[in-house]
Amino acid sequence: MYQLTLDKQDFLNNIWQKKPMIFRQAFKNFADPIAADELAGLACEEEVASRIVVTQNDGKDWQVINGPFEDYDQYGEENWQLLVQAVNHWYPDSQPFVEAFRFLPDWRFDDLMVSFATPGGGVGPHIDQYDVFIIQGEGRRRWTVGDIGSHQQRGGNLTSPLIENFSPIIDDILEPGDMLYIPPGFPHQGFTLTLALSYSIGFRAPSQQELMSQMADYLIDENIGHRRFTSTTNAAGKGVVAQEQQLGMMALIKQLTEDPQYYQTMLGKLLSQNRFELDICEGEPVSAAELTDAIEDGAVLKRIGGLKVLLLENDLQPRLFINGEAFAFDAADAELAKQLSDQTEFSGDALQALHQSASLQALLLELLKKGWFYLADANE
Structure with a gap:
């Protein structure tokens, strides 16, 4: 459904972590994976990390209000922006969009942040210490990006994420389906021109x-x-x-x-840990017999949004790392374990193969018990 039009190998060789760039129509016929009212609804939930940034003093200052939010009427029709972190954790329909960026390894992936902005809304000039892809959905936003270098924090406040204004090397407007890539250390700022939805796919490495x-x-x-x-x-x-x-x-x-x-x-x-809370599936533990019955009835095994399932190349032990924990498996099941780390859902023969492995069957039951995976009907 969501297919990136860029040459991925050329991107990795010549652009990734080197320079910012705009990709026109990176997604052709782009359809927003979430509607503005659905995003606003997520920001009402206490478990979901959200904030509103209000532009003040003719674009010279910004006020941050942390969620959850009960209503938005008080903010008016311009000069504010709602940002919701880890939407992929809480909104399963966003997963196909996230999949388009899995040409980069899962261990780097941070989250999908979605913003709804009114005209004049923004968060001010700032620098991120991670790679970010900004995809324009509904509406139009103007983006400026400066060169990497020494930039003063706004007002001399060393704890502020904001910096003083910078000279742009990119100054352009994103239309629906356009994408801006920004490596770590490059200052940037968005200016909302019309009601707009924007999507930020972040990739982070440990410090x-x-x-x-x-x-x-x-x-x-x-x-x-x-x-x-x-x-x-x-x-x-x-x-x-x-x-x-x-x-x-x-x-x-x-x-x-x-x-x-x-x-x-x-x-x-x-x-394998996440910065943001996961939407754990709470329920009764599943027995081996119940799992067998579910598979025979055509069930699909799915991992919850944002869960990282990682293997280490040349690991001294056969094990998977999931959400900050290590899980051993038999060395003979290495190929199946790799499938478990690569794929986000299983059904049919692929699920049956996992189930028939003694070590991985035990792991599946544990993952279901923890609520990190769940069983769903094939048509869900």
């Missing part, structure tokens, strides 16, 4: 802080990493730490980061 924090937590939780620094070299001074000793201590950390037995579990758990 040094996140990696170090996760590594430390893993070492503590597993009670490993007790090796201490040793040295026979001393500095020429009672209060001096020799350069060689400094490097030797840091080498202890480097050894941990180069040994798969220390970093693989940490990475798998970190990369």
Whole structure:
């Protein structure tokens, strides 16, 4: 249903994480995957992360109000924008749209953010530290993008996401189906010209802080990493730490980061987590017999929106990482496990094959129990 018209290999070779670019009619005959009133309804839910940004003082200031929201009448007919995060978690009909971007790996995928904006609405000039594709739905928006470099935060406030105005290298209007790609570090700003729906597909990689924090937590939780620094070299001074000793201590950390037995579990758990809450399917646990009956009746096994099911290449153990947890499977089932990480739903022979594997059948029952997967009728 949603087919990107861009040359994906050329994009990955020449544009990805290198430069911003507009792609005209990236989606031909684009149809909004969600309506404005449905988006507004999602923002009324407490579990859903949402915010309204009101443009003030002739476009010089912005006020942020966090959801949930009961009504929108007070905001008028212009100069505000509603943003709803992780729409793919809560609105299953958006999944076909998300699938169009799975030529990039799932571990990078952050979420689908959808915005409804009135004329004059926007969030101000800012810089994101992740890759983002902005697809224009209904309406028209003007986008400006600046070059990467040193940019001052607005008003000298180091905690503000806003920056001072910048000189644009892109200044253009997006029409329905057009797409703007922005790599990390490039300042940008959207100006709404008419009532508009926009879709932001974000891709994020872990920071040094996140990696170090996760590594430390893993070492503590597993009670490993007790090796201490040793040295026979001393500095020429009672209060001096020799350069060689400094490097030797840091080498202890480097050894941990180069040994798969220390970093693989940490990475798998970190990369399979989500920043936003998932729409867990609550229900009664399914028995093996009930699963068998459901499959024979033509049921479809689906994963909930936003759930990440990851494999690590050359993992020391046969396991899947799902929502921050590790799940082992028999090595003989590696090919089936890869299908479980690649596909978001199963039916017919593909589901039967998973069910007939002893290790993966046990995993399916556990995933159903956790509410991360669910059974649906074939026509749903």
